[in-house]
Amino acid sequence: xxxxxxxxxxxxxxxxxxxxxxxxxxxxxxxxxxxxxxxxxxxxxxxxxxxxxxxxxxxxxxxxxxxxxxxxxxxxxxxxxxxxxxxxxxxxxxxxxxxxxxxxxxxxxxxxxxxxxxxxxxxxxxxxxxxxxxxxxxxxxxxxxxxxxxxxxxxxxxxxxxxxxxxxxxxxxxxxxxxxxxxxxxxxxxxxxxxxxxxxxxxxxxxxxxxxxxxxxxxxxxxxxxxxxxxxxxxxxxxxxxxxxxxxxxxxxxxxxxx
Numbered sequence: 596x597x598x599x600x601x602x603x604x605x606x607x608x609x610x611x612x613x614x615x616x617x618x619x620x621x622x623x624x625x626x627x628x629x630x631x632x633x634x635x636x637x638x639x640x641x642x643x644x645x646x647x648x649x650x651x652x653x654x655x656x657x658x659x660x661x662x663x664x665x666x667x668x669x670x671x672x673x674x675x676x677x678x679x680x681x682x683x684x685x686x687x688x689x690x691x692x693x694x695x696x697x698x699x700x701x702x703x704x705x706x707x708x709x710x711x712x713x714x715x716x717x718x719x720x721x722x723x724x725x726x727x728x729x730x731x732x733x734x735x736x737x738x739x740x741x742x743x744x745x746x747x748x749x750x751x752x753x754x755x756x757x758x759x760x761x762x763x764x765x766x767x768x769x770x771x772x773x774x775x776x777x778x779x780x781x782x783x784x785x786x787x788x789x790x791x792x793x794x795x796x797x798x799x800x801x802x803x804x805x806x807x808x809x810x811x812x813x814x815x816x817x818x819x820x821x822x823x824x825x826x827x828x829x830x831x832x833x834x835x836x837x838x839x840x841x842x843x844x845x846x847x848x849x850x851x852x853x854x
Contacts, residue, residue, distance in 0.1 A: 618670035618681030621688025625663030628695045632656030640804045646830060653699075660695035663688040698802075706833050710749040713737060714827040715838040717759045717846075719747030723825045727785040727795045728808040736829045754839045759823050760846045762853040766792055766820040769853060770813040773822065776849055782809060798826070798841060805830065807838060822849065 635652035638644045644652070667689035670681055714737070716722035722741045729739055741747075750757065762769055770792040777784060782796040792813040797806050805828070812823045824846060826838035 613679050615670045615673050615679040615681035615685070617666045617673060618684040618688070621663050621666035621670055622684040622691070623688075624659050624666065625688035625691030625695075628656045628659035628663060629691055631659060632695050636802060640802075642804070646805065656695055657699055660692035662692075664692035664696075667692070702835055705835050709833070709836050710753050711832050712742075712746060712750055712753065713832055713834045713838065714742055714746065714825070715750055715754065715757060715834075715842055716741065716825040717757055717823045717842065719750055723793070723810040723812045723823055725795065725808055725810055725825075725827070728797065728810075731785075731797070731806075732829065737827065737831075741825075750839075754843075757839055757842055759821050760850055761816055761819060761821050762850065763819040764853050766813050766815050769820040769822060769849075770794075772852055773811055773813060773849060776845065776852070777809075777811070780845070800837065807834075807841070809841070822846065 632653055633656075635644075635649050635656060638652070639646065639649035667685040670685035670688075673679055674682055674685070714722075719741070725739045732739065764772075770788065774784070774787055774794055777794055777796050780798070782798045784794065784796045786793065786795040788794050794809075794811040796809045796811075798809050799806055807826055807828050809827075810825045814821050814823070824842050826841045828834045828838060
């Protein structure tokens with residue numbers, strides 16, 4: 596009985612310690628930030644809100660996450676000094692904040708490492724022109740024209756492997772195969788180019804369903820064909836490497852299937 600009483604005394608004393616308000620608010624804001632950021636992504640993907648509204652909502656979720664982390668850190672400092680309760684709540688708030696910020700932080704770091712490019716072409720000196728996507732571009736979105744010489748120099752330094760594809764098949768066969776690959780990737784075809792051997796399509800990003808424009812040209816090259824490709828983001832001055840990766844993956848698959 597004495598041992599039980601002695602064990603209950605420190606437990607009772609611990610329960611009497613005040614709960615740290617900063618810990619409570621850290622948990623509340625951290626948990627609330629998750630649906631705020633999540634709903635922004637879901638609504639943008641479903642087309643319920645436009646891009647600017649989605650960015651604003653996602654930014655609000657990120658701001659809540661940052662506040663939750665700062666409050667959690669402050670709560671731990673108070674707990675350390677005064678012995679208050681709330682370590683569990685502070686931990687939950689910090690972890691929830693980190694969860695919300697993890698993906699944006701990854702893209703921010705990646706964006707910092709890569710040049711400010713949003714329009715990539717296999718031939719920057721003579722990039723394929725967009726024709727049909729002009730009707731879909733909205734005010735405030737990126738221009739259709741290729742950015743120019745400075746962008747070409749930056750692209751060649753950052754992505755020297757982005758080059759035209761040369762195959763030995765006749766151009767008409769290569770065009771048919773190129774169109775088949777575009778359709779298999781789920782890109783929305785604007786122009787199939789049966790006579791011009793030119794394809795224009797719209798690709799969408801995986802997370803926010805943002806639209807990127809793609810144009811592919813197939814031209815004679817000796818006894819074979821040369822394939823050029825251009826991929827450009829409609830919004831923003833940094834694509835975080837998305838357009839280069841799209842061209843790289845597409846041409847690699849086309850090269851594997853062509854002869």
